[in-house]
Amino acid sequence: MSDTSTAERERIQLSSAVVRFAGDSGDGMQLTGDRFTTQTALAGNDLATLPDFPAEIRAPAGTLAGVSSFQLHFSDQDIHTPGDAPDVLVAMNPAALQKHLSALKPGGLVIVNTDAFTERNLHKAGYESSPLDDGTMTDYQLHEVPITGLTLRALERHIEEGALNKKEAERCKNMLALGLVSWMYSRPIAETEEWLEDKFASKPELADANVTALRAGWNYGNTTEAFAFTYEVKAAKLAPGRYRNITGNQAMAYGLIAASVRSGLPLFYGSYPITPASDILHELAKLKHFGVATYQAEDEIAAMGSVIGAAFGGHLAVTASSGPGIALKAEAMGLAMITELPMVVIDVQRGGPSTGLPTKTEQSDLFQLLYGRNGEAPIPVIAASSPADCFDTALEAARIALTYRTPVALLSDGYLANSAEPWRLPAVDELPALSEAFAFTTEPNLEDGGFAPYLRDQDTLARPWALPGTPGLEHRLGGIEKEEGSGHISYDPANHDAQTRMRYARLDRIGAQLPPLEVVDPSGEADVLVVGWGSTKGPLQAACHELRSRGRKVARVHLRHLAPLHPELPELLASYRVVVCPENNMGQLAMLLRARTLVDVRSYNRVTGQPFASTELVAAIERIGWGEQA
Amino acid sequence: MTTNEIKLTKKDFTSDREVRWCPGCGDYAILATVQSLLADVGARPEKTVFVSGIGCSSRFPYYMDTYGFHTIHGRAPTVATGLAITRPDLDIWIVTGDGDGLSIGGNHLMHTLRRNVNLNILLFNNEIYGLTKGQYSPTSPLGSVHKSTPMGSLDRPVNPVSLALGAEATYVARSIDTDRQHLSGVLRGAYEHRGTSFVEIYQNCNIFNDGAFDALREKGQKEHNQIRLVPGEPITFGPEGERAVIAEPDGSMRIVSTEEAGDRVVVHDPTRPASTTAFALSRLAPSPTGPTPIGVFRSVDRPVYDDELRKQVAAARERYGEGDLVELLEGGNVWDVF
Numbered sequence: 001m002s003d004t005s006t007a008e009r010e011r012i013q014l015s016s017a018v019v020r021f022a023g024d025s026g027d028g029m030q031l032t033g034d035r036f037t038t039q040t041a042l043a044g045n046d047l048a049t050l051p052d053f054p055a056e057i058r059a060p061a062g063t064l065a066g067v068s069s070f071q072l073h074f075s076d077q078d079i080h081t082p083g084d085a086p087d088v089l090v091a092m093n094p095a096a097l098q099k100h101l102s103a104l105k106p107g108g109l110v111i112v113n114t115d116a117f118t119e120r121n122l123h124k125a126g127y128e129s130s131p132l133d134d135g136t137m138t139d140y141q142l143h144e145v146p147i148t149g150l151t152l153r154a155l156e157r158h159i160e161e162g163a164l165n166k167k168e169a170e171r172c173k174n175m176l177a178l179g180l181v182s183w184m185y186s187r188p189i190a191e192t193e194e195w196l197e198d199k200f201a202s203k204p205e206l207a208d209a210n211v212t213a214l215r216a217g218w219n220y221g222n223t224t225e226a227f228a229f230t231y232e233v234k235a236a237k238l239a240p241g242r243y244r245n246i247t248g249n250q251a252m253a254y255g256l257i258a259a260s261v262r263s264g265l266p267l268f269y270g271s272y273p274i275t276p277a278s279d280i281l282h283e284l285a286k287l288k289h290f291g292v293a294t295y296q297a298e299d300e301i302a303a304m305g306s307v308i309g310a311a312f313g314g315h316l317a318v319t320a321s322s323g324p325g326i327a328l329k330a331e332a333m334g335l336a337m338i339t340e341l342p343m344v345v346i347d348v349q350r351g352g353p354s355t356g357l358p359t360k361t362e363q364s365d366l367f368q369l370l371y372g373r374n375g376e377a378p379i380p381v382i383a384a385s386s387p388a389d390c391f392d393t394a395l396e397a398a399r400i401a402l403t404y405r406t407p408v409a410l411l412s413d414g415y416l417a418n419s420a421e422p423w424r425l426p427a428v429d430e431l432p433a434l435s436e437a438f439a440f441t442t443e444p445n446l447e448d449g450g451f452a453p454y455l456r457d458q459d460t461l462a463r464p465w466a467l468p469g470t471p472g473l474e475h476r477l478g479g480i481e482k483e484e485g486s487g488h489i490s491y492d493p494a495n496h497d498a499q500t501r502m503r504y505a506r507l508d509r510i511g512a513q514l515p516p517l518e519v520v521d522p523s524g525e526a527d528v529l530v531v532g533w534g535s536t537k538g539p540l541q542a543a544c545h546e547l548r549s550r551g552r553k554v555a556r557v558h559l560r561h562l563a564p565l566h567p568e569l570p571e572l573l574a575s576y577r578v579v580v581c582p583e584n585n586m587g588q589l590a591m592l593l594r595a596r597t598l599v600d601v602r603s604y605n606r607v608t609g610q611p612f613a614s615t616e617l618v619a620a621i622e623r624i625g626w627g628e629q630a
Numbered sequence: 631m632t633t634n635e636i637k638l639t640k641k642d643f644t645s646d647r648e649v650r651w652c653p654g655c656g657d658y659a660i661l662a663t664v665q666s667l668l669a670d671v672g673a674r675p676e677k678t679v680f681v682s683g684i685g686c687s688s689r690f691p692y693y694m695d696t697y698g699f700h701t702i703h704g705r706a707p708t709v710a711t712g713l714a715i716t717r718p719d720l721d722i723w724i725v726t727g728d729g730d731g732l733s734i735g736g737n738h739l740m741h742t743l744r745r746n747v748n749l750n751i752l753l754f755n756n757e758i759y760g761l762t763k764g765q766y767s768p769t770s771p772l773g774s775v776h777k778s779t780p781m782g783s784l785d786r787p788v789n790p791v792s793l794a795l796g797a798e799a800t801y802v803a804r805s806i807d808t809d810r811q812h813l814s815g816v817l818r819g820a821y822e823h824r825g826t827s828f829v830e831i832y833q834n835c836n837i838f839n840d841g842a843f844d845a846l847r848e849k850g851q852k853e854h855n856q857i858r859l860v861p862g863e864p865i866t867f868g869p870e871g872e873r874a875v876i877a878e879p880d881g882s883m884r885i886v887s888t889e890e891a892g893d894r895v896v897v898h899d900p901t902r903p904a905s906t907t908a909f910a911l912s913r914l915a916p917s918p919t920g921p922t923p924i925g926v927f928r929s930v931d932r933p934v935y936d937d938e939l940r941k942q943v944a945a946a947r948e949r950y951g952e953g954d955l956v957e958l959l960e961g962g963n964v965w966d967v968f
């Protein structure tokens with residue numbers, strides 16, 4: 001490897017960079033992005049990623065519908081978003097160029113695979129003439145690289161020796177592209193070589209071919225004169241500690257395992273596959289040695305029923321789905337609520353309504369989780385705000401469920417699920433001690449030796465959790481309204497009214513125990529407040545940072561708890577001149593805040609299936625916060 | 631002396647709740663039989679759980695002094711499956727109706743049976759929706775005239791035993807609410823079977839569908855119509871054993887006179903690995919208004935879903951050791967910042 005000769009090239013120091021790989025679904029762009037992300041993480045940068053892929057597993061090759069992309073933002077600073085506009089676009093075919101060129105920064109660098117720019121592919125991408133020579137690219141730094149041809153040449157020997165055929169060899173072209181971009185950004189590729197050897201351990205010829213292509217890409221950059229510069233983004237000054245990269249779904253799975261370990265309860269995970277939640281099931285299914293039972297049910301109703309049964313049986317019971325599946329779970333969630341059993345229901349939201357945009361992100365299930373059940377059926381609802389935060393919120397959901405004996409809804413979304421960020425590993429023994437949140441009831445709780453399953457703890461309003469198998473505590477649960485204490489069926493009007501109020505009161509008890517809200521206002525003089533929840537945290541953080549650097553005094557608060565709302569909120573919101581609430585929905589939190597605080601909360605909404613760009617938020621907050629004064 | 635050695639009685643399984651079925655409802659007889667049976671087989675109240683859906687029949691758990699869960703319409707198998715996976719130490723019974731188990735919950739029923747989860751399913755078939763006051767159900771005969779079908783129902787009924795056999799259930803039986811002895815025997819078999827046991831119980835709803843099973847329940851008729859399946863015995867019936875079941879060359883079964891049958895009478899064997907013969911028997915009676923087989927159609931051993939699931943967990947622990955959280959979090963690529 002000729003790492004050293006790159007020194008001859010001028011190396012430009014950058015503070016941050018945004019790179020987007022785009023190609024056909026079959027081109028391996030997600031894998032390329034993943035590898036580049038790992039290399040970048042190991043180089044010590046802060047980073048954020050945005051994978052974007054079609055819902056079709058293999059959309060027709062070469063078409064716009066089939067384009068899959070992966071964007072990575074990395075920096076020597078603390079960053080919060082995958083970046084608005086890429087500095088570099090790698091386009092493996094005309095459709096990828098067509099779809100992504102407009103997103104690029106003016107003057108940005110484009111690497112195209114010229115071998116894919118055939119008449120047929122140009123036509124499929126909707127180009128009448130080749131953008132490479134009709135003036136389309138004049139405003140960009142275009143690098144025409146015959147990526148497919150170079151790959152085949154690099155693998156000539158492999159093909160001749162029959163180690164792989166031409167088609168298989170072509171498939172290594174993503175590694176050639178990765179090698180080239182790695183060279184450009186001075187990213188070492190040794191780790192990826194190891195990873196390839198590991199991945200193809202049983203097919204050494206494939207490992208060798210991929211490594212060869214990867215090195216060929218690196219060497220191509222190094223030896224041709226086409227690239228005048230290489231770039232370097234120094235390590236970020238992250239807080240001391242041990243780090244790893246983590247996606248939201250992985251962090252969620254690990255958070256559930258941590259909740260199991262810290263509560264001492266075996267984890268039961270019942271679920272039915274759905275994008276973008278399935279990876280949690282896949283992850284947990286690999287972790288059976290933690291005592292996890294994973295159960296792939298016949299549908300989401302069955303999955304929800306199974307977690308109710310598992311909670312009754314005394315396990316830490318969890319299910320996950322996305323919007324359509326949550327709709328199916330609704331009736332059983334009501335049963336879980338009224339039987340007051342602890343469990344966690346995760347909704348990895350995607351674009352709705354109906355089947356909607358299965359692989360895209362949206363925040364439009366908030367109302368579904370808050371209100372989407374028959375009758376008055378309040379349950380706590382919390383939301384994760386970053387990939388790594390999925391770990392913490394999984395623990396928080398389990399804490400609330402176990403302490404208050406209630407199903408808890410935990411919201412994530414497609415963006416958090418699939419994107420990655422560096423995560424400073426927590427000290428395991430400092431994680432919440434969930435075993436202190438509950439105790440199984442083993443003794444009668446009435447003076448006459450009887451057992452009243454709805455006799456509550458006066459602090460938390462939690463009812464006893466007595467497991468089948470415990471002698472003397474035999475009792476019956478059910479969905480019919482029950483008498484306070486005894487839990488017997490009761491149709492008494494006053495009792496029903498009292499029970500309904502009690503179920504809301506329990507939410508208030510949760511709210512009363514929450515730590516104070518964290519309001520970010522470095523100047524302490526802000527008169528505009530930005531309120532957000534869920535995955536918009538990164539873009540909102542970046543936007544507020546930018547606004548402050550322009551002299552705007554803006555404060556920001558991000559809500560983890562959506563039900564109950566934090567009791568300090570009404571007073572907080574009322575103390576600002578303007579309150580802005582940007583959401584990837586049509587204004588659900590804003591409507592809730594208006595109803596609960598009587599403050600004229602202003603919405604900013606977009607539902608394109610993509611996370612907010614921070615520049616658009618800067619403009620929106622500026623306009624709503626100050627524009628109308630001018 | 632441990633609690634296990636105290637001999638319990640029916641009373642120990644009877645809750646203090648007032649039973650609220652209509653007077654004369656067949657559910658009373660089933661309740662009494664189940665309570666006695668549990669005492670007889672030495673079941674423990676604290677280790678016994680009754681899970682039900684919604685319907686008159688699904689009120690059953692309230693009357694049992696055991697653990698119980700009155701869930702939602704059609705979903706009892708789902709809750710019971712989660713419980714069975716997490717708690718191998720429990721005896722779990724499901725009580726469901728023909729609407730609850732075969733209409734809204736049909737999907738769950740099929741999957742529970744094919745998985746062979748360790749559960750006992752009691753399907754109270756009264757060929758009617760009792761709780762919602764008398765609409766026809768998936769087992770009501772074609773042309774049934776009820777509130778929602780004043781000109782007669784149009785859909786063909788399902789035969790619960792055939793359905794269970796089609797889903798490859800490992801224990802499939804049928805009995806009658808008021809035939810205490812027969813019902814007890816079939817339930818005992820269900821209790822002892824590991825895997826899903828499915829028992830269809832013909833239950834009279836004297837309010838909305840009275841007499842649906844008279845052919846099998848009433849003196850003077852039942853002697854002619856009950857085809858009692860007894861393992862190892864030739865299948866004959868009638869007051870004098872004058873009728874018999876034979877197999878046709880195409881695999882179906884037919885009722886003929888015992889005389890005509892000669893040595894062709896089918897000998898009942900519920901342990902046959904293939905369910906073909908059991909299925910043919912289940913097709914013998916199109917509806918319970920004429921000769922109808924009762925008893926155990928099928929009883930075979932097959933791996934039990936929840937046992938296998940727990941075995942996988944144990945195998946993973948054997949292979950990788952008890953999971954270690956620090957190791958998990960630090961798995962993959964980590965780097966240190968100082």
Ligand SMILES: Cc1ncc(C[n+]2csc(CCOP(=O)(O)OP(=O)(O)O)c2C)c(N)n1
Nearest residue numbers: 684685686687703727728729730759760761
């Ligand atoms: C989701 C839902 N849909 C409908 C109902 C109304 N419902 C209650 S019981 C029942 C039918 C019960 O029939 P079956 O299962 O045969 O029980 P039976 O009352 O005859 O014992 C219906 C339709 C309900 N409770 N829940």
Ligand code: SF4
Nearest residue numbers: 652655686760835836
């Ligand atoms: S309606 Fe029919 S099934 Fe229901 S309790 Fe009355 S008699 Fe029994």
Ligand SMILES: [Mg+2]
Nearest residue numbers: 727728758760
């Ligand atoms: Mg019925």
